Amino acid sequence: MSADGFETLAIHAGQEPDPTTGAVVVPIYQVSTYAQDGVGGLRSGYEYSRSANPTRSALEECLRALEGGARGLAFASGMAAEDTLMRTIARPGSHVLIPDDAYGGTFRLFARVLAEWGVAWDAVPADPEAVRAAMRSETVAVWVETPTNPLLNIADIAALAGVAHDGGALLVVDNTFASPYLQQPLALGADAVVHSTTKYIGGHSDVVGGALVVADPELGDRLAYHQNAMGGVAGPFDAWLTLRGAKTLAVRMDRHCANAEQVVRLLAEHPKVGSVLYPGLPGHPGHDVAAKQMRAFGGMVSFRMRDGEQAAVELCARTRLFTLGESLGGVESLIEHPGRMTHASAAGSPLEVPGDLVRLSVGIESADDLVADLRQALG
Numbered sequence: 001m002s003a004d005g006f007e008t009l010a011i012h013a014g015q016e017p018d019p020t021t022g023a024v025v026v027p028i029y030q031v032s033t034y035a036q037d038g039v040g041g042l043r044s045g046y047e048y049s050r051s052a053n054p055t056r057s058a059l060e061e062c063l064r065a066l067e068g069g070a071r072g073l074a075f076a077s078g079m080a081a082e083d084t085l086m087r088t089i090a091r092p093g094s095h096v097l098i099p100d101d102a103y104g105g106t107f108r109l110f111a112r113v114l115a116e117w118g119v120a121w122d123a124v125p126a127d128p129e130a131v132r133a134a135m136r137s138e139t140v141a142v143w144v145e146t147p148t149n150p151l152l153n154i155a156d157i158a159a160l161a162g163v164a165h166d167g168g169a170l171l172v173v174d175n176t177f178a179s180p181y182l183q184q185p186l187a188l189g190a191d192a193v194v195h196s197t198t199k200y201i202g203g204h205s206d207v208v209g210g211a212l213v214v215a216d217p218e219l220g221d222r223l224a225y226h227q228n229a230m231g232g233v234a235g236p237f238d239a240w241l242t243l244r245g246a247k248t249l250a251v252r253m254d255r256h257c258a259n260a261e262q263v264v265r266l267l268a269e270h271p272k273v274g275s276v277l278y279p280g281l282p283g284h285p286g287h288d289v290a291a292k293q294m295r296a297f298g299g300m301v302s303f304r305m306r307d308g309e310q311a312a313v314e315l316c317a318r319t320r321l322f323t324l325g326e327s328l329g330g331v332e333s334l335i336e337h338p339g340r341m342t343h344a345s346a347a348g349s350p351l352e353v354p355g356d357l358v359r360l361s362v363g364i365e366s367a368d369d370l371v372a373d374l375r376q377a378l379g
């Protein structure tokens, strides 16, 4: 199995034909409990669907294989996955380093929820020297996203793994923007990968979900214990939709990346655009690291409007094919204003984003249509 390529794993890992009927797709086991053969005699290892469910098990094995980890776990949302991870690896009195441009929901989890539980945090640039300087004896985790949301900064996963491990901490990578097809953090030394499977892995804007994949089986067991104890699990239908999405992840990502390059080409030379934030551009500060650790540069593109915040807000209202909306990673293209939408909760904090910033999730429609839409909207 481990010799199989990514595309093969996406379609087959954890997904044997159904033992009863031969169905080639894992069924939606829409069930809460399982008949037992005598007290304590489980037929197949399943007793109650919070603890385990066959559809979810298939997704968890597929995600494990795609990230090359020891254990995969599927949750009701990316945030449920993050919270379960932190309640497992941190304690009151622990300290965590988070990126200074973290996803807004991640920032809120640390700043408003985990802080109340007694977990201290500092927001630092995901730069090895800055992280090394901010490590404390109580630091249990260095948390990074790469590329980041929405500024598309790049963190050097291998370098940060070294810094985190020197300080006795785990390196956690939110791999939502890259997806396991473009980047595999565990192979670069990370200890845990977090996903919002709502985004590229699900890929069709029809399901909310999250995942954890870890390199250490013992940590995997502790996380599975907490997943069951806290209960933020993915339901059977959500797991099935996510598994269905994962099958086409590779071909979708190739098209997302190709379309993003076309969009970047337009934006980079447009007079209304001040700067384009895309790791595929040679002038991007993270370009070399991204080229080293990613297969391609992804489908997310951010840019700053030369004429400021009002121009950015107006642009978001003028696109026709790019739908104005939060979220990302689906087949359809989306546009949003992070300062007033996804990142509004970071206003006034060190994670506040520039008002002239626009974020695109470039979908897999015809590239010519996407470029034409942006051209008309920019005017």
Ligand SMILES: *Cc1c(COP(=O)(O)O)cnc(C)c1O
Pocket: 077, 078, 079, 080, 103, 105, 106, 145, 149, 174, 176, 177, 195, 196, 197, 198, 199, 208, 209, 210
């Ligand atoms: C969306 C997102 C999350 C949160 O995931 P949900 O599925 O919305 O709970 C976490 N990290 C990143 C980078 C995201 O884009």
